[in-house]
Amino acid sequence: MLGAATKRSQPETEGKKGEMTESRPNTATSTEPAAVSGRGAKTIETRGVNLFYGDFHAVEEVTMTIEPNKVTALIGSSGCGKTTFLRSLNRMHELTPGARVEGTVTLDGEDVYDDRVDPVAVRRLIGMVFQQPNPFPTMSIYDNVAAGLNLNSTKVSKAQKDSVVERSLRGAHLWDEVKDRLDKPGGGLSGGQQQRLCIARAIAVEPEVLLMDEPCSALDPVATLAVEDLIGELKNRYTIAIVTHNMQQASRASDVTAFFNLDETGKPGHLVEMGPTQEIFTNPKKKETEDYVSGRFG
């Protein structure tokens, strides 16, 4: 049990409402290390989510289901709130001073924003990969991947850690490229390799959901395709939501597409249409969506 807030006066019972329960054995006591696989992808549901930065209403009334073992692409023009929405799913939105969330976000029915839930635990179950690859530049490749384990204060033996690092790097399609230089700094890798290193770091702690905020926008086309291939494979184990400005990437890499828009600058962004990617890109139901995916916004 990881999700319950760590500093609480009342003891919690596993499965009680408000806990973020997990099936992974506690790595502090288990003989098994955290593994890349072994955890089931989960469903994220949002109901009437409104997001605020102080008085500014950034996102309005988003109700959607992000299904497991699928890649859900969030698309929309700049400022429509898609990244803000993504960050609300693992409680990163609240890290911004003045930021506020209304509505509910659940992970397989468990309320992510329940008072008794530890946000740090949420962020471990719902990992995030950012626009700019952000490995710890001077830290070794090995330690970059193991960083999540260390930060989660779990006591893991060297052998267990070796196993996690290898499985995570293999899971991120990076192992063969770095296995002979695991002690070299992560900052020495190419951009595409750094992004895959960040993905390895994210999956090392066994998340159930991976959120990706424009993960390929800083990568060249070859590295982009490598990451897209990886995303296609990762969906077999995780729930994946990806924010992208790249329409072709959304059409190539996702199963479901959600289009966000805002009526005018200063107004909150909202979900316009969500559906199978193939439908959104061949026969969207709403003209607004059609205009956006066709590049006719103006």
Added chain:
Amino acid sequence: MPEVARAEYLEELANLEASALGGLDLVNAALGRTLEAVEHQDVELAQLVVADDDRIDGRYLEVHQALITLLATQSPVATDLRLISSLLHVLKNIERMGDQCVNICKVIPISGNEPPADQEMVRLILTMGRQTKTLITQAKRAFEERSVEMAQDLVRQDDVVDDLNRNCFRLALEIGDDIDKREWAMTMLLAARALERTADNAVDIGEQVAFVVTGLFREFEDASHPEG
């Protein structure tokens, strides 16, 4: 930001649509000459139609290549993608209709300058041809106006052509024992068959209209399951 983004691309796509559908005007012109050649057994005019088919083929190649370039460079999606996909189909239909005119014109010399023509059969062929021209004109208009109703009406128009084709067949069976006349009737059946196929191509274009508008493709008539 301009009111309409990607204005050049949209203009290019509109021009290509006009150019592709303009191919139907070329077909109608070729079909008009073909019918004239049949009516007057004009071998020279028939040869002109055969030679002139290069214009229809050229239109096909030119617009096809430009559409492929648009696909490669502009990543069209949604309605634009459906339109381009449809235009590629329509172009193929146009190219086939041009070829059917050539097929008819190629059999005219076989029957000679003064064939033992049966006037009733010539009348049927000419009526079929004019009806087919009507279908082609209507298919073009249905596409331009994105009218599914007008496109579906092509099936009704095509039934008229099919009936005339069957009448031609019956007439050929009853044409008599004269060997030259029977040979002539056989060549005219080939012409009738070419016209019947041309009308079917017009219906195919109508199906593409429905696809552009609705995003769903279905055959208006399923020849392999006529009762379905």
